[in-house]
């Protein structure tokens with residue numbers, strides 16, 4: 001009998017550090033499957049006060065700084081091997097000096113929580129997602145992976 005491996009299961013989640021300093025499990029909810037604005041959310045929203053530093057969850061490269069209508073100020077970060085892309089959205093702004101191509105280490109401040117794009121200005125939050133990149137390694141094209149289990153593991157490890 002052929003053996004099938006679960007796709008998108010926790011086995012495929014790379015190890016991360018928390019994107020917010022002092023993040024707790026109480027501040028995490030699995031909203032991957034929720035429908036937001038007519039689309040599957042495929043991300044985790046972390047509610048934090050405006051201006052809270054956002055930290056790189058892995059070491060790697062800032063691939064793209066992009067302003068989009070839904071995402072506002074966003075960061076697309078690749079890991080060292082270019083296997084996964086980490087997406088941070090609704091940022092109030094970027095860390096000073098951050099550029100496309102900047103090398104960052106896990107835990108470095110890369111931006112600040114805000115409500116740019118389609119986020120409600122009364123609930124600033126970090127919209128965080130992970131994409132598995134295809135062979136072409138295009139920052140705008142990847143398979144969404146549920147970031148929630150990886151974030152839970154990161155919070156537990158950080159304690």
Ligand SMILES: [Zn+2]
Nearest residue numbers: 043044045127
């Ligand atoms: Zn979101």
